């Protein structure tokens with residue numbers, strides 16, 4: 001039906017931050033609220049998609065009607081994403097921690113006067129790049145995000161190539177834009193065709209426009 005162009009389609013959305021444990025009570029985290037990811041999932045659901053929503057510990061409420069898979073770490077997010085595939089499209093809105101602590105302590109690390117614990121870090125898997133690079137079973141459309149503070153189009157275009165995804169939704173999160181933590185967003189959609197500036201609008205409107213584009217792309221066979 002025209003108003004539910006994604007019915008019969010499965011879309012995977014990642015959202016929120018990840019938490020990387022240091023010990024049973026401490027972790028490394030970031031400020032992602034999960035609001036844009038939840039809005040995208042809601043917009044996809046409205047267009048009739050079946051949505052699997054793989055989310056780190058987010059503060060924004062999860063989308064109603066999605067299959068929610070709650071995870072904590074990047075490693076768990078990767079496993080949940082693999083388990084959720086196949087999907088027609090995959091949208092990676094999560095702010096995945098770049099590093100994890102190599103040997104999280106099984107016990108709370110004790111504070112000792114004059115001695116600082118050394119944290120050794122390891123790189124987390126790039127979930128977006130893994131899925132975009134799948135030789136078999138790759139979703140028809142793979143979308144990543146890029147938060148940049150300068151040369152947004154150049155950096156996001158390079159990121160699209162590096163990650164092997166079809167689209168990058170890039171936004172300028174420079175201080176003064178009010179975008180980080182705000183309710184509005186101004187994004188540039190980077191596709192194979194080039195860069196498309198969208199006007200500044202509510203994050204919910206960005207989600208609706210993106211969901212519509214996803215529906216159009218899948219109807220056309222993906223990627224464009």
Ligand code: C5P
Pocket residue numbers: 014074092093094095096097098124125126127128129143144145146147
């Ligand atoms: O490299 P960067 O973190 O800027 O890339 C952002 C994009 O890559 C986002 O779409 C994010 O969800 C995804 N990503 C990921 N796994 C990582 C790091 C980023 O899926 N470990």
